[in-house]
Amino acid sequence: MHDDAGLQALREAARLSPDNLPLRQHLAGQLLAKGYLAEAEAEYRAALVLAPKNADITAGLAEAFVRQSAFGAALAALEPLLASPGYPPRLGVLAARALFGEGDTARAGYRYHEAVSRDPSVADADLAARLSAPPAPLYATAPPAAAAPADETSTEVEHSGLTFADVAGMDTVKEALRVKLLLPIQQPELFAAYGKRAGGGVLLYGPPGAGKTHLARAAAGELGASFVNVGLADILDMYIGSSERNLRATFELARRNRPCVLFFDEVDALAARRSDMRQAHTRQVVNQFLAELDGVDQNANEGVLVLAATNAPWYVDVAFRRPGRLDQPVFVPPPDAAARAAILRILCRNKPLAEMDFDAVARVTDQFVGADLKGLVDRAVEVKLQQSISAGRPIPLSTPDLLAAAKSVRPTAVREWMATARNYVMHANDSGAWDELMPWVKGKW
Structure with missing residues (x-):
């Protein structure tokens, strides 16, 4: 230079x-x-x-x-x-x-x-x-040989071994899921008396790492239902029409395995606001998603529980919040001190432990979400493993180990997410959609 x-x-x-x-x-x-x-x-x-x-x-x-x-x-x-x-x-x-x-x-x-x-x-x-995509913004139509049959999908059906007992804290969130999704299947006669069907959808939203996917798996395990975890790669395709076919095949898979919890992670990628889209093929994916949520008749999705998760609920098309679709947004908050202590207990179970003071660790991990706490425990375990290898025997994990690890781990995106949420709550909430966040954004965040 x-x-x-x-x-x-x-x-x-x-x-x-x-x-x-x-x-x-x-x-x-x-x-x-x-x-x-x-x-x-x-x-x-x-x-x-x-x-x-x-x-x-x-x-x-x-x-x-x-x-x-x-x-x-x-x-x-x-x-x-x-x-x-x-x-x-x-x-x-x-x-x-x-x-x-x-x-x-x-x-x-x-x-x-x-x-x-x-x-x-x-x-x-x-x-x-x-990315194996065409360089121009206009997409080619899939050749006949490349198009997947309408009744086939690469998505697999799982059976979750988790229950709500494996989810620390989140009592309000778990109760909302019980009333909205689980009880109609567990007590069908009572709900039928009020004309309520078994099925429906809930939109889980909150900061990254707060446990939305873990909660969805636990909901499936609580019910003893099949669990279908849908990622972006399972749906989005470079060819016009293929993404819509993948969506239809995924819903058909859930309907064949009902009761089934159908979980869409990062749903804002599949359900983005159509007003932000310039091309018809991207809007058609949203239209297909809405059509599948409605079903071909009123009983089409009975026994199919749709859980969707997003870190950016404000980007989801408002049509998804219409009754009968993802009509109940549920905020999955960062864990408070009691919930952090409970999460640490779950993460440390089945490990060699000395007498532990999880409350002390919880007090020094303000703003940590579940993913951060898992990283903290993993780091402490790695250090303890090195000591155990040198000693030739398992050395129990102790409170000082977790406290030492907490000093080297920083919380991820909670504060940044809350700053974004504050902008929507304070300046783009004419409909009242984000009133649930008001106590959070006006607090210490």
């Missing part, structure tokens, strides 16, 4: 005028274009201090991270902007590149197709080829 007189002049100008945002941004862009990635990252960071929410600067920083294979750092930089409705599509493509770099092909494909559907000009031919 020292041989590039133009860059040296820009750097000197930026040194003399450190608060000149356009100058810093231009310097960062030139450094990025010429491949000086570490220097570009430093300049973009300095520019972000001056304009923390600038989408162009964030995109440049994320680009620098991606080109240095720092995919996690790129996603962390992009996440606050991706949580905002109508974010620039080019940020979605950058996120797709980072997700693909981390090996998360399903989410990368979703991010890429969503971004390109809103702005075809951001299409990335190389990334599209790597």
Whole structure:
């Protein structure tokens, strides 16, 4: 870089005028274009201090991270902007590149197709080829040989061994699931007297890692029902019509194995607001989902309990909240201190233990969700295993072990999620849909 007189002049100008945002941004862009990635990252960071929410600067920083294979750092930089409705599509493509770099092909494909559907000009031919998708925003129709039969799906039926006893805390959430989904099947005569059918849907929402998937498995185990866990890769397909066929086949699988809990994770990817979509084929997936929830007749989905989970309920099309569909949003909150202690007890059972004070650990793990607590226990166990190998015998896990691990583990996305939720509750809640969150966003979060 020292041989590039133009860059040296820009750097000197930026040194003399450190608060000149356009100058810093231009310097960062030139450094990025010429491949000086570490220097570009430093300049973009300095520019972000001056304009923390600038989408162009964030995109440049994320680009620098991606080109240095720092995919996690790129996603962390992009996440606050991706949580905002109508974010620039080019940020979605950058996120797709980072997700693909981390090996998360399903989410990368979703991010890429969503971004390109809103702005075809951001299409990335190389990334599209790597995702096994066409480089243009218009999709080809599936050749006859590639189309899966309507009654076949790669999704498998499971039988969960979990029950609500394996779910710490969440008493309000568990009670809502019992009344809405479980009791109509467990006491059909009583509910039939009031004209209530066995079936229906619930939308679980809350911060990442709070235990929504774990709760869905426990609901299936509590009922002794079949469990079908549906991921994005099971539904989304590059060919027009194939995603709709996959949805129909998945619902047919659940109907053949009723009573069945049909669980859709990251449902905002399949049930996004149609007003945000530019192309008809993406809207048709939402239409098909709504049609399957309604069923061909009033008894079509009897015994099929649809649980859907999302970290971004505000992106789900409002039609899904119509009665008879996912009409009961249920907030899955971060665990309080008592729930954290109960989670730790469950995570530590069947392990060699000394006398434990889980309440003490719970007090120092404020803002930790279930996934964070599992990471904490795993880290403590790894340290204890090393000690046990050296000693030649199992050494019990103790309270100081968990407290030491808690110092090295940081909570994930609860505070960031609550900040996003606060924006919707305070500024986009005319319908009252998010009143349930009001006590949380007005509290310490």
